[in-house]
Every structure is written in C-alpha cells, then in structure tokens.
Amino acid sequence: PAATWPVAVAAYLAAHLIGVAKWRLLVNAAGADLGTQRAAQAYYWGLFGNLFLPSIVGGDIVRAGVAMSHVRSRSALLLGSLVDRVQDVIGLGVLAGIGVLLAPRALDDESRRVFTMFAVILIGGVAAGIAVMRFFPVRLVPRKGRRLLVRVRAAIRATARQPRALAVSLLLGLALQSLLVALNWRLGLLMGIDIPFHVWLFVWPLAKMAGLMPITQGGIGVREAAQAALFAPFGVGAVAAVATGLVFEVVIITGGLVGGGIATMLRRQASNQARPAV
Template identity: 40%
Template structure:
C-alpha cells in the first residue's frame, strides 16, 4: 500500500468515525427533517454565491503572487485546489495543488510558496479575528472596544511575523550554513521580504479575506435558518471560523464530519439544536463537494493534472 493511499485511508476513517458518532448520538429523524426544510432554490442560490466568493479568494491569492500569472490561470489553479480537497486532507491539500500548478507555470518556487503561505496565514488570522469579534459581542452587554483590541493584537502579530521571518532566516542560515534547506530558506526569506515591503497589499488582503469569510458566514446562516438554527449572528461569527480552522486539521477528508460536529458543539450553548446544526452543516458540505466537482471539471477540460502539481510540492 502506497504512503499516499495510507494517508487517504486514515483521513477517510476520521470522517467516517466522526459521521458515525454524529448519527449514533443524534436522532437521525431530526437531521433528515432538517434537510427536508431546505428548498432547491435556496441551495442553488447559496451555491452560486459560494462560487463568487471563491472567485474573489482566487483574486486575493493572485494579488499576493504579484499578478505573475494571467488571472484565468490562477482561477483554474484555485478551483483545481478545491477539487483536490475532495480527496486530500483539509485545506492544506488543496493549497499544495494550487501552488503546484502555479509553480508549473511560473517556475518560481519561492514566489509561489510565499504567496501560498501568506494567503493561508492571512486567512487564518482573519478567521481568528472574526471569531474574537463574535466572542466579544456575545459577552454580556457587548464590548466592541475589547473585540477590536483582541483582533488587532492577532492581526498585528501575524503581520509582524512576515517582517521577522526574513531577518531570522538570514541570520540563522548565515550563522549555521550547514543547516539543511539553506537555499530554499533564503529564497523564501527574500520572497517574504518582498511581501513585507508591501504593507498596504497585506492589509488589503487581510480586509479582503475578512470580507470573504464574513460572506461565507452569512451564507451559512441563510442555509441554516430554514432548517431551524436560530442563534445570534455573533454566535455564528464566534463558532463558524473556529469550526473551519478545526476542519483544516489532517484528520478528515476536507473536514467532512469534523466541521459539522465542531460547529454543533460550539453553537449548542447559544440555544441551537445539534441535529439542526448538523443538517445545515451537511448541506454546506454538499456545496463544498459540488464546488470540488466543478473544480475537477475545470481541471479536466484545462488539461491540468493533480498528480503532477502535487509532485512539484513534494519535491
């Protein structure tokens, strides 16, 4: 058995186990009843808006690459990454394929790697900031000043890391030149240094990411309301980003089962019913998989290959 297949089976087992626990502890009838409340029109509308959000996400990544690729190629690579998420572990698998396809076209590994890592870091910081905002507004009486302060600390720390890494890498490999991966580390330091010299781009990308994630939260709310999930919007802003971060861990297939159980656990304390949260979460997972299938079609008709892209990243 190949190493890749073994890893895939472990992730598949994680998703199967999470789903099995969900349907063991929660009434299946309530989950199916929640599904029955969704209309095809609502589902397709959310799906269309979700696709638009990913076009915007591809644009953000393209800007971080300094528009080195034609936008059409960047968009195809982004949707190919979404297709990879059908089978690869979490968002990291899709990121690797997206970056691999960009590298095949650009032949500039450090630029692609810096943009990929920077894009993921910006998204994670944006998610953490949104979650803290939601938590602060959920506090008794609300505390907007605390919310903005906490979000600012996280955002500032992440941006500062972009400025610190180049100096640390150059100093470390300069003092200990025998350390492995010296060439890659120094090229990455140069690429991050170029990003660090463009603070307005980083700030724009962060605000753009927060706007995209906020749209996705709103779409999740729109999908969950007919199912019967009625909790404060601040609760969604607190719980949804955390569930998404958990779903990126390499323990499931694209977060299947893990995202739904995490979201239910986080929303139940605010008055949500776990079966209804799971029903809306599985409907959301359906949108993710439909988007992945669309990405696979884009990949097929573009003549691109996931295996070749993944090999570039592994090498």
C-alpha cells in the same frame, strides 16, 4: 426551496473569486508573476483537491502544484501560498473575535483566556517563523538548502516591501470569510436555526479552524463536531448543528466538483490560446 442548492453552490463558487484575487495578489507580491487565468485554474483545482486530501490545507498543496510550472519563482509561490493560509487563519480569528464581542454568552472566563492564548500563540508563531527565515545565518544551513533559503528570503523581502498588498489581501480574506458565514447563516435559517448573525460570526470561523487539523478528508466531520459544541451555549441542538454543517458540506463537495470542471475548461482554453495558428 428547490433553488436553494444551486443558488448556494453558485454563491460559494462566486465568493471564491475573491479567494483567487487574494491568493494571486500575495504570490505576485512575493515575485511569482502568476497570470489571472492560471491563478483561477490552480485555485479551483485546489477546491477540487480539498475533497480528497486531509484537512482543508490539502487543497493548498494541489493549488501550488498546478501553478508551479506557470510562475517565475517557485519559492515566491510557496511563500505567498503560506502567507495566504496564515492570513485566512488570522481573518477567521478576527471574525470570531467580533462574534465574541457581540455575543457575551459565547465564552466563559476560562474559554476567553484560551481564546486569547490561541491568538497570542498564532501571532507569536508567525512572527518567529518570519524572523527565523529572515535572520537565520545562511552558513549554518547545509549547502543544498542554502539556495532555497536565499530564494525564500528574497521572496520575504519582496513581500515586505508591499504592505499595501498585504493589507488589501487581508481585507479580501475577511470579505470572503464573511460571505461564507452569511451563506451558512442563510442555510441555517432555512433549516430552522433562527439565531443572530453575530453568533454565526463566532461559531463558524472557529469550526473552520478545527477543520484545518489533518484528521479527515477536507475536514469533514471535524467541523461539524466543533460546530455542535460551539452552538450548544446558544440553545442549538447537536442534531440541528451537525445537520446544517452537513448541508454546507454538500455545497462544498458540489462546489469542489464544479470547480474541477471550471479548472479543466480553463486549462483547455489556455492550451488553445497557446496553440499556434495554422
């Protein structure tokens, strides 16, 4: 249908409003004190930046850079942004795990062990990173880095004192990723990939994780290759799997361009509000 493309782009951008709320909640939990309008501006600049930088993490750098001059604590902004991305990966793993439980054919015994090992490594890595930042002796850090470490530790303590914010942000992340899975499932149905939704719950999150690797701009190509391999056990041909992935890439690219326009309008609006009345 002719309305599919604009509706898909609108749904993509609307779903990311949840992402704005999640990211702002986390950076403010760490002590950044970032306003709603500035958060939306930075977030949509990040979507725009994803189009030009390696992996989907590139947009995180743009997002943080735009917000840097509008926060009370830069270390809180960076820590909150890191927690935001880690929670995204955890959320993708949770959705993929649900998909595995609902789709027994998704993984053989060996693949299940690899999947479990990945989860253990991820959780262990996050725990180890937090422990190092929290307990590493400050006196062993070069003088120039001590102030930064102290600030990061203060941000970690501020975040740890707000477990409710962490839980709410994780739920928001799960909601966002679930909506994106549903959008891909719907696009797949329109292209003739008639498979259950729970299969998409397994395939799409893992394909998106593959897009985190800094190989191509915005993860383009990496996600599609992973998606084709993951769909194979369910009888979906590689051509169809890659095609539906590329259709969603069009949605991402268009959404990123529109997101850049939204960010520009928000910046102008903020400038007009800050301008003194004559």
